[in-house]
Amino acid sequence: MVIRAVLWDIDDTIFDHTTADRIGTRKHLEQHGLPDGYENVEQALVAWRELSDAHWVRFAAGETDFRGQRRERVREFLSRALDDAEADDWFARHAAHYEAAWSLFPDVLPVLDLLAEGFRHAVLSNASIQNQDPKLRRLGVRDRFEAVVCAVELGVSKPDAGAFHAACEVLALEPGEVAYVGNEPDIDAGGAVAAGLMGIWLDRAGLGGRPELVRISGLDQLPGLLGPVRP
Missing domain, CATH: 1.10.150 (DNA polymerase; domain 1)
Structure with a gap:
């Protein structure tokens, strides 16, 4: 898919x-x-x-x-x-x-720019919309995401499959049509895979291991994993 x-x-x-x-x-x-x-x-x-x-x-x-x-x-x-x-x-x-002291990682805006036209983007966070929506606005990237889905309002959090499926439903896409990128190998990547998504572990610290997971050490490696852009 x-x-x-x-x-x-x-x-x-x-x-x-x-x-x-x-x-x-x-x-x-x-x-x-x-x-x-x-x-x-x-x-x-x-x-x-x-x-x-x-x-x-x-x-x-x-x-x-x-x-x-x-x-x-x-x-x-x-x-x-x-x-x-x-x-x-x-x-x-x-x-x-x-x-x-809030700031984006330096590789965030370049990859969002690169992927802007080819892929839809949304957020799934284990925090509250009251915290995360203002944070994204202050960081200047809220308009990059068509939806921000948060566990506090959902009543279910990652790695529960229900959290990932709720975000997919907001996008009106099947889990297999969605990739999830997160820094936690189990909560993020592992949970996403178990829910039927493409789970990607962003291992910024270079911890390594976990060969069962798709792992990147920086967001510059993400476009190569997502495959060709399709209409």
């Missing part, structure tokens, strides 16, 4: 979330001080990333809601029993620094 559309992940695929998060967290800690229990800023940055990943897994599994995982992240990071308003305030101040 011919590939007619590309579904994109956002964070750490087209948007450099990891770098922005490190910069934002570092600036937040410089302004508000290092919490008790951390010997240095680097240790705190590692802990924040690990907590972010762990609580996102809980959210994806339906164990908490989107705002709840943020609050629990902050409480665990600070080792303090904050009420919801206090946790929300801390996260909002962190988010201001994080958002100031």
Whole structure:
């Protein structure tokens, strides 16, 4: 079956979330001080990333809601029993620094330009439309995607096949006509393949392995995988 559309992940695929998060967290800690229990800023940055990943897994599994995982992240990071308003305030101040550091990966616009006329484009994210739509607008690429589909509103998240199929339905295409590009081998590429899409693992870190997956190390390699442009 011919590939007619590309579904994109956002964070750490087209948007450099990891770098922005490190910069934002570092600036937040410089302004508000290092919490008790951390010997240095680097240790705190590692802990924040690990907590972010762990609580996102809980959210994806339906164990908490989107705002709840943020609050629990902050409480665990600070080792303090904050009420919801206090946790929300801390996260909002962190988010201001994080958002100031937002940027696209340098290979994103060139490949979107190259593929613009030959393929349709949409987004499937495990976050919320309230977060991802403004993010894409601020990054200047929202108009590159005809739809932004998010797990919070769907009620199902990647790697569940239902999330991928919902995005395909929005495009009115069969799964076999859609490629999915994401930075997570299991959640993104593996989930897409299991749902009948062409799953592509964007391995920017060059981790390698996973021979069962289609893997690229940069988006410049994507056009060669999608095949000829068809009307």
